[in-house]
Amino acid sequence: MGLKKQIFEKVQRILDLVEGEDRAVKGLEREIEHLREENKELRDRFMARNFEEYRIYEPARYESEMDQLALPEDADDANAGEILEIEQ
Structure with a gap:
C-alpha cells in the first residue's frame, strides 16, 4: 500500500509540474502576442513619422x-481598362 x-x-507531482508548465507556456504565448x-x-x-x-x-x-505612384493623366482607355482589371 505504501508503494502505491x-x-x-x-x-501527482508530475501532473502538477506539467500543469504549471502549461500555464507558463500560455502566459509566454500571451506575452509574445502582446509584444508582436x-x-x-x-x-x-x-x-508614419519617417514618411x-x-x-x-x-x-x-x-x-x-x-x-511615380500616381496614374498617368494621359492614359488611354485601353491602359485604364488594363489597370482596372489588375486592381480587381
Missing part, C-alpha cells in the same frame, strides 16, 4: 515618388 501511495504522489502587437504599432508609428519627415525635408524627392 508513493507512486500516486510522484504522478506592440512591435507592429511602433513600426507603423515609425513609418512625414520625408515629405517635409525632401519635398522634391517626395513629389517625384508620388508622381
Whole structure:
C-alpha cells in the first residue's frame, strides 16, 4: 500500500509540474502576442513619422515618388481598362 501511495504522489507531482508548465507556456504565448502587437504599432508609428519627415525635408524627392505612384493623366482607355482589371 505504501508503494502505491508513493507512486500516486510522484504522478501527482508530475501532473502538477506539467500543469504549471502549461500555464507558463500560455502566459509566454500571451506575452509574445502582446509584444508582436506592440512591435507592429511602433513600426507603423515609425513609418508614419519617417514618411512625414520625408515629405517635409525632401519635398522634391517626395513629389517625384508620388508622381511615380500616381496614374498617368494621359492614359488611354485601353491602359485604364488594363489597370482596372489588375486592381480587381
